[in-house]
Amino acid sequence: MSSILAVTDLVSGYEPGVPIVRGASMTVEKGEIVVILGPNGAGKSTFIKSIAGLVPKVSGSVTLGGSEISALPAHRLVHEGLAFVPQTENVFALMSVEDNLLLAAGILPKSERAGRLDAMYEMFADLARQKRLNAGRLSGGQRQMLAVARALMVNPRVIMLDEPSAGLSPKLVEQVFIDLSAVRKAGVTVVLVEQNARAALAIADRAYILAEGRNAHEGAAGELWNDPAIAALYLGGGKIKSQPEAAR
Amino acid sequence: MNLQFLVDGLLTGSIVGLGAIGVTLTYSILRFSNFAHGEFLAWGAYAALVAAGVLGWLAGGDVAAIAPFSFGWTLILASVIAMVFTGLLALTLDWLLFRHLRRRANAITAVMASFGAAMALRSLLEFIFTSSPAYFSRKLQIAQKLGLGIRATPDQMVLIAATAVLVTAIHLVVTRTQVGRSMRAVSENPDLARVAGIDVGRIVAITWMIGGGLACFAGIMVGLLVQIRPYMGLDLLLPLFAAAILGGIGSIPGALIGGLIVGLAEALAVQTVGAEWRSAVAFVLLIAMLLVRPSGLMGGKS
Numbered sequence A: 001m002s003s004i005l006a007v008t009d010l011v012s013g014y015e016p017g018v019p020i021v022r023g024a025s026m027t028v029e030k031g032e033i034v035v036i037l038g039p040n041g042a043g044k045s046t047f048i049k050s051i052a053g054l055v056p057k058v059s060g061s062v063t064l065g066g067s068e069i070s071a072l073p074a075h076r077l078v079h080e081g082l083a084f085v086p087q088t089e090n091v092f093a094l095m096s097v098e099d100n101l102l103l104a105a106g107i108l109p110k111s112e113r114a115g116r117l118d119a120m121y122e123m124f125a126d127l128a129r130q131k132r133l134n135a136g137r138l139s140g141g142q143r144q145m146l147a148v149a150r151a152l153m154v155n156p157r158v159i160m161l162d163e164p165s166a167g168l169s170p171k172l173v174e175q176v177f178i179d180l181s182a183v184r185k186a187g188v189t190v191v192l193v194e195q196n197a198r199a200a201l202a203i204a205d206r207a208y209i210l211a212e213g214r215n216a217h218e219g220a221a222g223e224l225w226n227d228p229a230i231a232a233l234y235l236g237g238g239k240i241k242s243q244p245e246a247a248r
Numbered sequence B: 001m002n003l004q005f006l007v008d009g010l011l012t013g014s015i016v017g018l019g020a021i022g023v024t025l026t027y028s029i030l031r032f033s034n035f036a037h038g039e040f041l042a043w044g045a046y047a048a049l050v051a052a053g054v055l056g057w058l059a060g061g062d063v064a065a066i067a068p069f070s071f072g073w074t075l076i077l078a079s080v081i082a083m084v085f086t087g088l089l090a091l092t093l094d095w096l097l098f099r100h101l102r103r104r105a106n107a108i109t110a111v112m113a114s115f116g117a118a119m120a121l122r123s124l125l126e127f128i129f130t131s132s133p134a135y136f137s138r139k140l141q142i143a144q145k146l147g148l149g150i151r152a153t154p155d156q157m158v159l160i161a162a163t164a165v166l167v168t169a170i171h172l173v174v175t176r177t178q179v180g181r182s183m184r185a186v187s188e189n190p191d192l193a194r195v196a197g198i199d200v201g202r203i204v205a206i207t208w209m210i211g212g213g214l215a216c217f218a219g220i221m222v223g224l225l226v227q228i229r230p231y232m233g234l235d236l237l238l239p240l241f242a243a244a245i246l247g248g249i250g251s252i253p254g255a256l257i258g259g260l261i262v263g264l265a266e267a268l269a270v271q272t273v274g275a276e277w278r279s280a281v282a283f284v285l286l287i288a289m290l291l292v293r294p295s296g297l298m299g300g301k302s
Helices: A044-051 A074-080 A097-107 A110-123 A125-129 A140-152 A170-185 A197-203 A221-226 A228-234 B004-030 B037-058 B073-104 B107-129 B154-176 B178-188 B190-195 B200-225 B232-247 B252-272 B275-292
Strands: A003-012 A021-029 A033-037 A057-064 A082-085 A158-162 A189-193 A206-211 A214-220 B144-147 B150-152
Touching: A003 A044, A003 A189, A021 A033, A021 A044, A021 A189, A021 A206, A033 A044, A033 A170, A033 A197, A044 A082, A044 A158, A044 A189, A074 A082, A074 B190, A082 A140, A082 B190, A097 A110, A097 A140, A097 B178, A110 A125, A110 A140, A125 A140, A140 A158, A140 A170, A170 A189, A170 A197, A197 A221, A206 A221, A214 A221, A221 A228, B004 B037, B004 B073, B004 B150, B004 B154, B004 B178, B004 B200, B004 B232, B004 B252, B037 B073, B037 B107, B037 B200, B037 B232, B073 B107, B073 B200, B107 B232, B150 B154, B154 B178, B154 B200, B154 B252, B178 B190, B178 B200, B190 B200, B200 B232, B232 B252, B232 B275, B252 B275
Parallel strands: A021 A214, A033 A189, A033 A206, A082 A158, A158 A189
Antiparallel strands: A003 A021, A003 A057, A206 A214, B144 B150
């Protein structure tokens, strides 16, 4: 396997001189689902946002498919095949579902846009039924679906998601993770930041645990799932159930 | 009741509406009130005056007017040149000033800077062209009877038609094209627009070009209907903002409707209560709107 996304010693933060990510690294292989976990304030969101070009990087390298992309602005990264779904306000609420998707399709050649739109409607049937509705009027789960569809519209190599399950009911959380497994099956590499560690580990191949902006631990999802020390520290403790094989 | 106020109101309303579109776009996409926007009207009018003069000189002197209008082909071509020039002027101002403030300072700093820029731009016009008024043409136009006691000159009628065409075109661009979709996206959520692959810098540039171009056309209208003076933009600044707020910040049809309301109300006030109350009308409408419906007639966001 070749690593599709590699982050090395990334230092980043919103204000100059106040780094939030302080030298974190991550390697993602093609076709993997990788989850980034960690306690509140560990810098997980900042880490993924700086990879997406939304938070200024101070130092470190980010490569996508072997080419250095750390100096590229956010909108160029999409052209390179790195898509990002923010945690909140991740759809254009005042625009229709279809306009949200067509907007993202702007970087595709004109001849491919309609086909991609159909593919998304096929993958997310709920969206097809509500294409004329303003995205702000969708339910929480459908919004998340639209946010993912918007990111997938351009056929990215890697999709990164910041807490896709935040604010959703348990049933919808389950649906989001089923959708993400389907995304991976469609050949897209998935990187996600999650608070909902158990649900994320259930579909992930590997996980990185960040603490205070640095790598604290990494390993195969099953390994972390079964490590009582890690579970107590980072996964919200509690009773440790076995990882359901079926979900993986 | 004399219906003549409809023509005067439509004309003032078109001028104010075209200027207000720029104000509303700048506000919704760049998130600050640009008080230098009025100066784009004045600079646009003078740019057209100079361009028409140069074109006339190149054509070998006096160019005949196209009957029944007061202007010839030189002004039509000069208008296009001046609109591009004014768009570029707006872009240059952003590049030299606002771009840096957006990065480092808060919105109020940009607003204050726009006051300063307005003064500098105005003084520069006064320095170059003096404060005495200039005219595109001194040809007198006879108003034609349109019925119902309404009279309008051919210039007035063609300008109203041109405004309708311009506004429809801009409205179609914003609602139907990828550029328009991108503008709406940047206005709603710039960060999300970036991760959706939109070059925000390019959209900002397009916004300045559209705002500057329309302001220029409004300035040319003032020049054709009244006169060209360095202070013409300052005089229109309050009505521009009143119209943008009245229509709902961010809404292009709203800005035009807001402009028409301000224009018609002003014209009606002149006819009914007296010309000295004209400037107060925009104020009253603005305050009433802010009290009753702060998001404006067509505003989605408050």
